[in-house]
Amino acid sequence: MPHRAPAPTRLTLRRPDDWHLHLRDGAMLRAVAPHSARDFARAIVMPNLVPPVVTGAQASAYRDRIRAALPEGARFEPLMTLYLTESTDPDDVARAFLSGVAQAVKLYPAGATTNSHAGVRDLDRVRPVLERMAEIGMPLCLHGEVTDPQVDIFDREAAFIDRVLKPLRRRVPDLRIVLEHVTTQDGVDFVRDQPRNMAATITTHHLVINRNAILAGGIRPHYYCLPVAKRESHRIALVQAAISGDERFFLGTDSAPHTDAAKLQPCGCAGCFTAPVTLPILAEVFEAAEELDRLESFASLNGPRFYGLPPNEERITLTKGEPWTPPASIPTDDGPVTVFDPGFPLHWRVEG
Numbered sequence: 331m332p333h334r335a336p337a338p339t340r341l342t343l344r345r346p347d348d349w350h351l352h353l354r355d356g357a358m359l360r361a362v363a364p365h366s367a368r369d370f371a372r373a374i375v376m377p378n379l380v381p382p383v384v385t386g387a388q389a390s391a392y393r394d395r396i397r398a399a400l401p402e403g404a405r406f407e408p409l410m411t412l413y414l415t416e417s418t419d420p421d422d423v424a425r426a427f428l429s430g431v432a433q434a435v436k437l438y439p440a441g442a443t444t445n446s447h448a449g450v451r452d453l454d455r456v457r458p459v460l461e462r463m464a465e466i467g468m469p470l471c472l473h474g475e476v477t478d479p480q481v482d483i484f485d486r487e488a489a490f491i492d493r494v495l496k497p498l499r500r501r502v503p504d505l506r507i508v509l510e511h512v513t514t515q516d517g518v519d520f521v522r523d524q525p526r527n528m529a530a531t532i533t534t535h536h537l538v539i540n541r542n543a544i545l546a547g548g549i550r551p552h553y554y555c556l557p558v559a560k561r562e563s564h565r566i567a568l569v570q571a572a573i574s575g576d577e578r579f580f581l582g583t584d585s586a587p588h589t590d591a592a593k594l595q596p597c598g599c600a601g602c603f604t605a606p607v608t609l610p611i612l613a614e615v616f617e618a619a620e621e622l623d624r625l626e627s628f629a630s631l632n633g634p635r636f637y638g639l640p641p642n643e644e645r646i647t648l649t650k651g652e653p654w655t656p657p658a659s660i661p662t663d664d665g666p667v668t669v670f671d672p673g674f675p676l677h678w679r680v681e682g
């Protein structure tokens with residue numbers, strides 16, 4: 331009889347990082363930050379506050395507010411990003427990077443997503459900033475969707491690659507770029523074809539849901555995020571990229587909390603709140619693909635390598651047991667925030 335090793339029930343890995351996270355501000359920040367700090371060592375924090383985090387001084391002040399919102403004794407390092415506008419000052423960006431205040435710049439095409447109206451309309455206007463970033467090795471994080479209303483919402487990432495990303499790669503080839511929350515086979519293929527200076531983050535939810543989850547049996551606002559989930563073949567391409575070990579793909583949860591009141595209305599906000607359940611969900615996804623051993627590359631090694639940071643020395647352990655039910659929502663002083671429901675039972679838990 332062929333010998334089959336028993337399925338593992340414990341998994342120890344270097345403490346993961348989250349390379350794309352929304353922590354918000356004020357009451358929401360205080361409510362959600364502990365959930366990321368519990369499971370992750372560091373996170374690239376998105377700057378799409380109202381008003382956005384544009385300058386080094388604003389990033390530094392926001393970092394102080396995040397640190398103040400962490401539980402006593404938490405060892406969690408917020409890595410800050412600057413929101414790129416058409417009047418961003420290249421000198422301020424360079425200073426923020428070289429002094430360690432900001433790790434990356436975030437480009438939102440104006441109008442593409444939550445709080446992106448102050449973003450970029452014309453890439454030529456930010457060319458001096460991008461060239462300076464290329465010189466100093468500062469990464470650019472992209473929300474990769476075109477905003478052209480003529481382009482079908484499910485095609486906006488693919489159109490972005492053709493219309494924006496390819497020309498940008500040609501014009502500023504030394505710029506290090508992260509295609510954030512990649513959702514398509516097209517995105518995966520593009521990144522995989524780039525020999526250098528290019529990576530992509532993959533979210534928790536895009537590994538789990540396809541577009542049916544948003545609409546099957548009724549409209550389900552808690553599965554609505556941007557970029558919107560695509561068809562099943564794209565989800566499979568994302569899983570393949572995540573489990574491949576290819577160092578260009580790493581975890582960026584895009585955990586994006588909105589109150590239920592903001593989600594459940596005629597024009598509800600985009601975003602899934604995944605921080606409290608990401609690691610158990612990822613363990614299920616990697617186990618189902620029989621690649622549990624690669625979870626550490628995806629969640630703990632590939633990201634720091636791209637950002638030029640050492641991987642975390644601390645370890646965490648996940649254990650597998652009877653299915654458990656995460657809380658349906660967390661309370662905040664602004665009202666409850668629904669926790670992402672993967673739609674399958676969770677057997678894995680982070681120990682401690």
Ligand SMILES: NC(=O)N[C@@H](CC(=O)O)C(=O)O
Nearest residue numbers: 352443444555556586600601
């Ligand atoms: N992903 C989302 O659906 N929403 C994000 C914005 C973003 O990452 O595009 C948010 O800030 O709510």
Ligand SMILES: [Zn+2]
Nearest residue numbers: 443473556557
């Ligand atoms: Zn985005």
Ligand SMILES: [Zn+2]
Nearest residue numbers: 352376584586
């Ligand atoms: Zn995001």
